[in-house]
Amino acid sequence: MSPTLPGLLDTEAIRKDFPVLDRLVHDGKKLVYLDNAATSQKPRQVLDALTEYYESYNANVHRGVHVLAEEATAAYEGARDKVAAFVNAPSRDEVIFTKNASESLNLVANMLGWADEPYRVDSDTEIVITEMEHHSNIVPWQLLAQRTGAKLKWFGLTDDGRLDLSTIDQVITEKTKVVSFVLVSNILGTVNPVEAIVRRAQEVGALVVVDASQAAPHMPLDVQALQADFVAFTGHKMCGPTGIGVLWGRQELLEDLPPFLGGGEMIETVSMHSSTYAPAPHKFEAGTPPIAQAIGLGVAVDYLTSIGLDRIAEHEHALTRYAVERLREVPDLRIIGPTTAEDRGAAISFTLGDIHPHDVGQVLDEQGIAVRVGHHCARPVCLRYGIPATTRASFYLYSTPAEVDALVDGLEHVRNFFG
């Protein structure tokens, strides 16, 4: 019998909103979905919104005067209002829809490469990231550094999975133009100390970019409180569809910075010689946007808000505390990342003796338990801790203590199988 923990949500009610959670796999085993850091499941409300759009008012946005186009535009722009409120943006025009967090981060990196002073990244300047970034917050900056000659620097990690900020004044210097870091690590689960990094970045006048992909689904996100200049996240990890991401940026920056992709929608006027651009956010949304996906994300935001992000955070914190305790009972299991629930999100990576994570994941799958295995697009973290890969279990608002127990039992089975 699994315990009832203080702070848990009414998962029985919530799970009824997620049709896929009723699925049986591998000849009748109950699905235990613990791969939420890769992507979340979608509630019926979001699925219905996608169907409703395609069935009743499918049209392209911002053009056409017919009723369908007007309804589609209102729904698409309505989703922008919802997302702006969700992150406490000062203005709805600061919310740019992209296809995912990777595109959001690439957008910023490219803008800074093409920008004029004072934002321009060039060979006299430095870019700062961290060793715990997802590849999507490493590679765009590597590309920018290679193209401009800027120097790429990063914060290393401590043995217990946190940022080593002991040399922050040497890492972030007067030469630093931009500091880009993850709010919650997708592999370690670490919640990073935003304030310390932002304070130092502001001291030297560097822009701050926050990758909030693993934060936005799980905790209240307030871009004004963060004091960042850009915040990126993706829709599909927060109950929304795939193909929709968000970049929030401070208005004055969005006004000053050059566009990224050119095309329809992002222009004011076009002649054969030159063009002028629409104001933000449209300046950064070339071409037909992901309309259904944005509308779906808006409904996902409604769904999460109706439950309450603080309640979701509390639920996950209770579950994470329980999971960490239970996992520590498993012989030969080593948690990669913080080993307590303090300042940690609900993604827990671990190794199990010498058993390769692929084998762990496969044998768990045979029991209906879905986890992620590999380097989680954060290979430098695996190198840092001297491991080829990890197994990662990650929870969400519908996860239960019984699923933690199923994982622990499953791992026992894995140990016996390969023992």
Next chain:
Amino acid sequence: MYQDVILDHYKHPHGRGLRDGDAEVHHVNPTCGDEITLRVRISGDIVEDVSYEGQGCSISQASASVLNDLLVGKELADARRIQEQFLELMQSKGRIEPDDAMEEVLEDAVAFAGVSKYPARVKCALLSWMAWKDATAQALSAKEAQESA
């Protein structure tokens, strides 16, 4: 998928460790981080030795052990035929049910037939075989270059 034969090879790999060779390659499977360093030694038409070091899942490691069993001592042409047949089996998506004739050629390697149903794992099983093919091509072209020099 985890046949006893596979688990046996995983726990007690045959021919593991790096020995002298005519060519060495390092192959990785980027999706899961399996790695292998593999050397081949060729004498005339004979595969004299295949030695390897690696880390990775049971499937990738057991497959390297089976490869060592099957290919060492074979004539190159036969070794290539075995490699091709194993490749065909692994690409079969579970559609090939190994028969006696196939078992005659592939021996323990037929145990991997079940792996072919799992697209994510086929690369694990093929890692060492692709490394062997690559190393053999390099060894032969090095020998050719030497002879023509």
